[in-house]
Amino acid sequence: MTGPLLEVRDLTVAFPTPAGLIRAVNSMSFSASAGERVGIVGESGAGKSVAALAIMRLLPTPPARVSGRVTFDGTDLLGLPAGRMRRVRGARIAMIFQDPVTCLSPRLPVGEQIAEAIRAHRDVTRRAARDRATQLLGDVGVPAPGRWAAEYPHRLSGGMAQRVMIAMALSCEPDLLIADEPTTALDVTIEAQIIDLLIALTEERGTAVMLITHDLALLARFAERILVTYAGGIVEQGPVTTIYDHPTHPYTWGLLQSVTRVDEQRRRRLSPIQGVPVSARAIPPGCPFHPRCPHARDLCRQQVPHLTVHAADDHPSACHFAGELPRPVGRRGDGP
Amino acid sequence: MSDRAGIPTSAARDLTGSHERGRTDLAGAALWAPKRRLLCQLVRDRTALLGLVIVMVLGALALLAPWIAPHDPTAQDVLDRFALPSAAHPLGTDHLGRDEFSRLLYGGRVSLLTSLALGTGILLIGTAVGTLAGFAGGKVDGLVMRVVDVLLAFPNLLLVLVVVGALGPGMANLAAAFLAAGWVSYARIVRGLVLAAKQQPYIEAARALGLGPLRVAVRHLLPNVVAPVVVLWTLRTGQLLLALAALSFLGLGVQPPTPEWGAMLNEARDALARAPRLMVYPGVLITVAALGFNLLGDGLRDVLDPRLR
Numbered sequence: 001m002t003g004p005l006l007e008v009r010d011l012t013v014a015f016p017t018p019a020g021l022i023r024a025v026n027s028m029s030f031s032a033s034a035g036e037r038v039g040i041v042g043e044s045g046a047g048k049s050v051a052a053l054a055i056m057r058l059l060p061t062p063p064a065r066v067s068g069r070v071t072f073d074g075t076d077l078l079g080l081p082a083g084r085m086r087r088v089r090g091a092r093i094a095m096i097f098q099d100p101v102t103c104l105s106p107r108l109p110v111g112e113q114i115a116e117a118i119r120a121h122r123d124v125t126r127r128a129a130r131d132r133a134t135q136l137l138g139d140v141g142v143p144a145p146g147r148w149a150a151e152y153p154h155r156l157s158g159g160m161a162q163r164v165m166i167a168m169a170l171s172c173e174p175d176l177l178i179a180d181e182p183t184t185a186l187d188v189t190i191e192a193q194i195i196d197l198l199i200a201l202t203e204e205r206g207t208a209v210m211l212i213t214h215d216l217a218l219l220a221r222f223a224e225r226i227l228v229t230y231a232g233g234i235v236e237q238g239p240v241t242t243i244y245d246h247p248t249h250p251y252t253w254g255l256l257q258s259v260t261r262v263d264e265q266r267r268r269r270l271s272p273i274q275g276v277p278v279s280a281r282a283i284p285p286g287c288p289f290h291p292r293c294p295h296a297r298d299l300c301r302q303q304v305p306h307l308t309v310h311a312a313d314d315h316p317s318a319c320h321f322a323g324e325l326p327r328p329v330g331r332r333g334d335g336p
Numbered sequence: 337m338s339d340r341a342g343i344p345t346s347a348a349r350d351l352t353g354s355h356e357r358g359r360t361d362l363a364g365a366a367l368w369a370p371k372r373r374l375l376c377q378l379v380r381d382r383t384a385l386l387g388l389v390i391v392m393v394l395g396a397l398a399l400l401a402p403w404i405a406p407h408d409p410t411a412q413d414v415l416d417r418f419a420l421p422s423a424a425h426p427l428g429t430d431h432l433g434r435d436e437f438s439r440l441l442y443g444g445r446v447s448l449l450t451s452l453a454l455g456t457g458i459l460l461i462g463t464a465v466g467t468l469a470g471f472a473g474g475k476v477d478g479l480v481m482r483v484v485d486v487l488l489a490f491p492n493l494l495l496v497l498v499v500v501g502a503l504g505p506g507m508a509n510l511a512a513a514f515l516a517a518g519w520v521s522y523a524r525i526v527r528g529l530v531l532a533a534k535q536q537p538y539i540e541a542a543r544a545l546g547l548g549p550l551r552v553a554v555r556h557l558l559p560n561v562v563a564p565v566v567v568l569w570t571l572r573t574g575q576l577l578l579a580l581a582a583l584s585f586l587g588l589g590v591q592p593p594t595p596e597w598g599a600m601l602n603e604a605r606d607a608l609a610r611a612p613r614l615m616v617y618p619g620v621l622i623t624v625a626a627l628g629f630n631l632l633g634d635g636l637r638d639v640l641d642p643r644l645r
């Protein structure tokens with residue numbers, strides 16, 4: 001395959017409301033290669049989930065207005081007829097969601113649900129699908145899979161339910177897995193298990209993963225490349241070490257500085273980003289981050305910065321002054 | 337009965353314990369057949385069991401009527417009118433000397449089987465239409481629901497009387513009338529349930545797995561609306577039984593000399609003072625049958641919801 005597995009160009013999702021157009025995703029562009037683990041990070045309302053749903057074509061249109069291009073393995077997904085899109089979902093791109101227990105149908109045994117997902121794409125007998133489902137449950141670390149397969153979702157813990165969701169998502173060997181905050185509803189020890197499981201399973205199968213989260217620490221463990229989103233657009237992207245070691249966008253600095261670290265030598269006050277995330281209803285002119293940016297200048301208030309590689313740096317950042325600003329001191333936000 | 341619909345019976349709660357103990361060490365063995373367990377669970381719920389037994393006993397008696405009835409239900413013996421129960425006539429005879437026991441058996445055939453068939457027919461039509469409207473939404477929903485609204489604006493009984501008035505009395509016409517008028521309330525309820533279930537994350541998750549609309553509707557949506565529908569089915573079947581009896585009582589349904597519980601009640605009315613037991617028999621049977629359906633419905637509701645187990 002030539003080119004990236006998934007290429008998103010100028011994806012825009014807007015919802016008309018009586019109070020005006022809400023632009024949840026604002027010309028977002030990014031790509032993901034086969035087998036790559038990409039992390040998408042941003043605050044609540046940054047448009048991460050909506051972008052994922054738009055890529056999967058799971059948003060009801062209308063009311064949502066989706067524009068731009070989503071190319072997956074050479075096919076334009078947004079222009080695909082519904083029937084062919086259905087053959088992409090689950091089989092080529094799978095998705096797991098935030099609250100695993102409510103994502104399982106309460107009246108079907110979980111094994112049956114996995115078998116159902118297999119039978120949606122593969123021409124196999126019910127018997128074979130069930131055997132495969134049991135095997136998949138074993139793969140995702142469910143003990144006594146034959147027994148748990150017959151269990152109804154309400155008997156499962158959150159971590160167990162998410163394992164079932166992962167089994168279901170991987171049942172048809174997709175090329176891309178979109179995980180939308182898969183561990184937000186789980187406690188930290190289970191979170192670590194699930195993340196390790198995701199890494200192991202997708203590495204084994206060569207599945208690309210797009211992990212959507214607001215947790216930078218999680219991405220440090222998981223992602224190879226990070227996309228930082230703000231107000232429906234990508235403000236900075238780069239390999240995980242670059243984003244952590246020398247971020248160039250003030251928003252990324254802010255995010256990094258808001259994270260507590262146990263290995264820190266000095267006692268330090270957490271410095272949260274000032275203000276509140278911009279409302280998708282009223283995105284300010286110029287750089288959407290300027291009202292909260294400590295370095296905002298006149299140019300920021302007038303001109304929208306584009307995601308470009310700046311001369312002084314090595315990875316794309318949507319800041320007019322990327323590479324020129326004084327970096328905050330005292331933590332990993334500083335340069336090498 | 338209907339006010340109990342939302343409360344799990346104590347029997348259902350007791351059941352959870354015994355159920356747990358029964359299925360301990362089956363690790364590895366695939367327990368893939370939830371449907372086979374359904375009957376077991378139903379039997380363990382005492383209320384449901386009672387309902388099931390009532391419905392099944394009455395149903396069996398009705399089905400086997402030609403073999404167990406001691407007499408022809410329409411054979412008259414005017415010399416032996418109002419006979420008291422005896423070896424020849426276990427429940428005595430009616431005002432025309434017909435064997436009461438045989439008439440009750442054959443009457444059950446008409447009453448029970450018709451109401452059961454009608455209840456099921458209404459259920460199937462109503463559920464299909466309601467699911468279609470709720471799932472498709474938009475114009476389909478609007479169109480179907482306006483038809484439902486118009487039909488719902490008339491009392492069910494009025495519609496039935498109009499149809500019977502136009503086509504003439506008789507069981508076939510009555511059944512057609514009930515079928516035509518009865519599905520609308522189901523359709524409305526099922527549509528509401530489907531609309532609510534459609535918003536659930538598991539429906540989106542199912543779609544994200546590439547399941548087609550039919551598969552999503554049948555495998556994920558319907559199982560989640562089926563419990564209230566089953567309860568409704570038993571309640572409506574009980575109501576239909578009563579309505580059929582009432583219309584036969586009024587002379588619009590079954591025509592003499594065919595035995596039917598409602599019609600028998602009507603015929604016995606004239607001899608109320610002389611042989612009150614002739615009204616008691618069909619009356620008690622109608623009550624017990626309706627009760628059986630209701631109890632069964634309650635039990636089924638508990639068993640169909642895996643969370644109540």
